[in-house]
Amino acid sequence: MSRYFVPFQALRHQPTIVVDSTGLGAALTLAHWRGAATPVALRGDTSAGSALRALHAPDTPGLQARAVTANHFDIDGFVGVWALLNPELALRHEPLLRLVATLGDFREIDWQHPLADHALQLVSWLNAEEKARFYEPFGAPARRRREDEASAEKFAWFLPRLAELLENPEAGRAAWEPAFALVKQAVAVLQGxxxxxxxxxxxxxxxxxxxxxxxxxxxxxxxxxxxxxxxxxxxxxxxxxxxxxxxxxxxxxxxxxxxxxxxxxxxxxxxxxxxxxxxxxxxxxxxxxxxxxxxxxxxxxxxxxxxxxxxxxxxxxxxxxxxxxxxxxxxxxxxxxxxxxxxxxxxxxxxxxxxxxx
Known part of the structure; x- marks a missing residue:
């Protein structure tokens, strides 16, 4: 079964899975927001973590819905949406995707983890391209736009492009390298x-x-x-x-x-x-x-x-x-x-x- 992304405003037009958000009429909610209706068995620290758990539980009620949405764009929510749209690749890269979501949302990572640098490269790429092509996080109101509407453009650009960076981070080096280098230098200071x-x-x-x-x-x-x-x-x-x-x-x-x-x-x-x-x-x-x-x-x-x-x-x-x-x-x-x-x-x-x- 193939799934597809829909803007948040289209939530009630068809059965829809809501990621890293809440919305009335959701077929299934996969969010770590306080009080969200995420099924107990699928709860995780990140919303992406809940989405990945859902892929291991295909009989979850509501997971049969083909439409997927979120009311904002951030790294955790994006990874969760992408995982539901690309289940085989997501499960292949599950440890990396979990690190990316955690680093993106909580800004913390164990630098001894063998995938830590790859996770930082992906997060740095997402941040750099988001700012260069669209607007910074929480920047929609300053542009007189609603986040739930404006963020759909970010999803449309990023969703077809993440797979290549998972398999070959060098493809995005020009975007991720400046921030990656700054963070690694800062990590050396913290560990010094x-x-x-x-x-x-x-x-x-x-x-x-x-x-x-x-x-x-x-x-x-x-x-x-x-x-x-x-x-x-x-x-x-x-x-x-x-x-x-x-x-x-x-x-x-x-x-x-x-x-x-x-x-x-x-x-x-x-x-x-x-x-x-x-x-x-x-x-x-x-x-x-x-x-x-x-x-x-x-x-x-x-x-x-x-x-x-x-x-x-x-x-x-x-x-x-x-x-x-x-x-x-x-x-x-x-x-x-x-x-x-x-x-x-x-x-x-x-x-x-x-x-x-x-």
Missing amino acids: PVTTVRRYPAIGLTVVQTPEPLPYYALFGPSIGTDMVLSLYDGQRYELEYKYTTWIDLESRPTLPRLPLGALADRLNDLETTTRRWTHDGITDTGPLLRLSGRVLSKAQRYADPDQRPIFASSIVPAELEREVVAFFGAAYAGIEPKKYWSWAEVKAAGVEEEMEN
């Missing part, structure tokens, strides 16, 4: 003597102390298994970020719920003696940041790599900042047990309780 990594498993935090801001694909590598990254850069420049792993329903391990960052920002503002203020995003943002204020960043700028945005100097020394962050989350998470499949209502309730205690 100028970088220190400290992990606080009880609160799901990884602290990365390194001289300069780095691309996410390198920066988040040491954070596998945790859900927050505190970046400490030279010149007393800092960022704290909740990873995307706590926006979705992570299948492989329990997590702690996101907590509002307002109380921590208030505490840091009490300590801050520069004219800047500590600001933060809400917990429902895909990757909430806590950082010193400057010009308000758009969603596209916040999604872009840390080395592509200004990060300002604080009066707080690194050791003190780290102590404050660790103490805040240590107290805030006391009595909260990690679990899988938090609902947004439960996440928000945990945040309300934490704020009341403060």
